[in-house]
Amino acid sequence: MESQNVVICPPELTSRPLGLKVEKRIALPVAKVFKAWTQQIDLWFASPGSFLGKPEPNTPFYFETSFEGIRHPHYGRFLTIQEDERIELAWVTGEGGTEGAETVVTVSLAAHENGTFVSLTHAGFLNEASRNKHQEAWPVILDQLEERMSRPVD
Numbered sequence: 001m002e003s004q005n006v007v008i009c010p011p012e013l014t015s016r017p018l019g020l021k022v023e024k025r026i027a028l029p030v031a032k033v034f035k036a037w038t039q040q041i042d043l044w045f046a047s048p049g050s051f052l053g054k055p056e057p058n059t060p061f062y063f064e065t066s067f068e069g070i071r072h073p074h075y076g077r078f079l080t081i082q083e084d085e086r087i088e089l090a091w092v093t094g095e096g097g098t099e100g101a102e103t104v105v106t107v108s109l110a111a112h113e114n115g116t117f118v119s120l121t122h123a124g125f126l127n128e129a130s131r132n133k134h135q136e137a138w139p140v141i142l143d144q145l146e147e148r149m150s151r152p153v154d
Contacts, residue, residue, distance in 0.1 A: 011102045011103070011104050013103075013123055016101060016124045016125060018124070018127070019121060020122050020131055020134060020135045022120045022135070023118065023119050023120070024117075024143075024146075025113075025116070025118075027115040027150065028150060029116065030084045030109050030110070030111050031084055033149070034084045036145055037087050037107055038055035038087060042063060043148060043149065045065065045145065050063045051063040054078075058077060058078070059077060062074070072097060073093065074092070076089050076090045076091045076102075084109060085110075086106065086107065087107045088105070088107075089106075090104060091104065091122070098134075099130050101130075103122060103124035105122050108120075
């Protein structure tokens, strides 16, 4: 097996079994959704220009979001990347997010009619409150991805 396909130090989630799943059909081609998650996250989710990292397994990333004037740093690393099929990320945020826990976000993509079927799981939460916040947030974030990435490019 090539070293680029082996996850170095996979997150330990057995002591934190709380997770969630969100599914959505997005009216965008699979390749566009994949690129949005791996190279253009600051066009639809992160603050513009804040994304640092490369979409390669075992490679760290950083970006920040801003909500109601409050900055929210996001740290992590790409764990698995299968072009136009699957992205797996170790994902860490602070207070009000994952509370510093290293969680795992897995985004699975499949062509569906005139768009993409997205299945997102987020696992490894410390508590129900954190999980519930993310359960409410991810559908809104996926709607935002579809809306912002559907806009014509200037």
